[in-house]
Amino acid sequence: MQFSVWGVSYQNTPLTLRDKASFSDTQKLAALEALAEAGVAQAAVLSTCNRSEIYYMQANREDSEAVRRLFLEKEPALAPCLFHWEGREAVAYLYQVAAGLRSLVLGEDQILGQVQDALACARGAGSAGKELSRVFLDAVTGAKQVKTALHISENPLSLCSIGVKQLARCGALPGGSALVVGSGKMAALALRYLAQSGAARLYNCNRSLEHALALRQEFPGLEVLPFQERYEAAKRCRVVVSATSSPHLVLRAEQMEPRQEPLYLLDLAVPRDIDPALGEREGVTLFDVDSLKHTAEENLQHRRELEQQGRAILEDGVEATVDWLASARVDGAVQGLQQLCHEAEEDTCAILERKLSLSDHEKRVLRKFVHAGMKRLVRSPILTLKGLRDEEEQETYMRAVERLFCLEEEPPAGREGGGV
Numbered sequence: 001m002q003f004s005v006w007g008v009s010y011q012n013t014p015l016t017l018r019d020k021a022s023f024s025d026t027q028k029l030a031a032l033e034a035l036a037e038a039g040v041a042q043a044a045v046l047s048t049c050n051r052s053e054i055y056y057m058q059a060n061r062e063d064s065e066a067v068r069r070l071f072l073e074k075e076p077a078l079a080p081c082l083f084h085w086e087g088r089e090a091v092a093y094l095y096q097v098a099a100g101l102r103s104l105v106l107g108e109d110q111i112l113g114q115v116q117d118a119l120a121c122a123r124g125a126g127s128a129g130k131e132l133s134r135v136f137l138d139a140v141t142g143a144k145q146v147k148t149a150l151h152i153s154e155n156p157l158s159l160c161s162i163g164v165k166q167l168a169r170c171g172a173l174p175g176g177s178a179l180v181v182g183s184g185k186m187a188a189l190a191l192r193y194l195a196q197s198g199a200a201r202l203y204n205c206n207r208s209l210e211h212a213l214a215l216r217q218e219f220p221g222l223e224v225l226p227f228q229e230r231y232e233a234a235k236r237c238r239v240v241v242s243a244t245s246s247p248h249l250v251l252r253a254e255q256m257e258p259r260q261e262p263l264y265l266l267d268l269a270v271p272r273d274i275d276p277a278l279g280e281r282e283g284v285t286l287f288d289v290d291s292l293k294h295t296a297e298e299n300l301q302h303r304r305e306l307e308q309q310g311r312a313i314l315e316d317g318v319e320a321t322v323d324w325l326a327s328a329r330v331d332g333a334v335q336g337l338q339q340l341c342h343e344a345e346e347d348t349c350a351i352l353e354r355k356l357s358l359s360d361h362e363k364r365v366l367r368k369f370v371h372a373g374m375k376r377l378v379r380s381p382i383l384t385l386k387g388l389r390d391e392e393e394q395e396t397y398m399r400a401v402e403r404l405f406c407l408e409e410e411p412p413a414g415r416e417g418g419g420v
Helices: 015-021 025-037 061-074 076-081 088-098 110-124 130-150 159-169 185-196 209-217 227-235 276-280 300-328 331-355 360-387 391-404
Strands: 002-009 043-047 051-058 083-086 177-181 201-206 223-226 239-242 263-267 284-287
Touching (some): 002 088, 025 043, 025 051, 025 110, 051 130, 159 185, 159 284, 177 227, 185 239, 201 209
Parallel strands (some): 177 201, 177 239, 263 284
Antiparallel strands (some): 002 083
């Protein structure tokens, strides 16, 4: 099996199409179920504001086509935007994604948690086997090493922080009131950055009132309002930030009344929360994840240097994971040899113990010698199998081992009665 990935990202896909490629939590579970029915036994979905990717263990080309088809069923126009990696390239890509080296904001903090969440979701759905889990966990470990070595995240940077800085540059902060729609991690970050930037008063609206009220633990002065009052709340504010996981718009142009005072909107969601038509109104400034690209790409040379250093740090981990995956592909043949060896050992010892009068001590010594001899018998083929890295060569050797040692056949009847 090959570790593989199909996906779209901000690097090659416009926001209008990333909206359609995104997966809600419910859609992730439905996608994993559909892939399982198509024969893809192991898969995980990573869907953020900047990417939608499906990682999977590919047993054959039909598996790869099933994953690709899942994206095209969401939106046929995604076809030229889709990218595909497999084998070492796919492993290296996930390592770089987890470390924030493939993010719009280099080293951003949120992506590592999102990678961990993708694995947790896959495990919950029963679609994360030994191989997929190992690659994800190794990638998380590598990401933490990069962050520790390069100190990329000592001052957490994210699209949210960049967006709030843009609002501050426009003069919307400090002194103005701000509304945040949503109560997840991104919404909490927005409240934190807005408070640090001098927002005079903070409001929050969210569908789950319980989640919104929980934010008061960090923001005691936060005024929590019912979700249906979000348009009324927006009238009182100079800034509105939206960061929900809704698959639909949560702020529509036709329900937002025109106003005389300037209004600054920050949409941190994909699919988008805020109607793009609002950005065309006079006096309204709208930032979304794509419009923040220019700011995120400032000091490009420094970004490139850090990215190269990060990739170098990850290299050893990538190689170790690739080696492990290659070795795991021959596990079935190795286990077959070990099982055959164990059965022969048991048969031989049983015959000798029946034919010879042995004390318990002598039986233990006999079993140790027989066990050592049987291990020597299969040691060379096992080491040869585990040392192979080319998948076609592995397949050839495994078929040869299975045929030579009859691993795919039932053991012949009456084997125990043979001579020694």
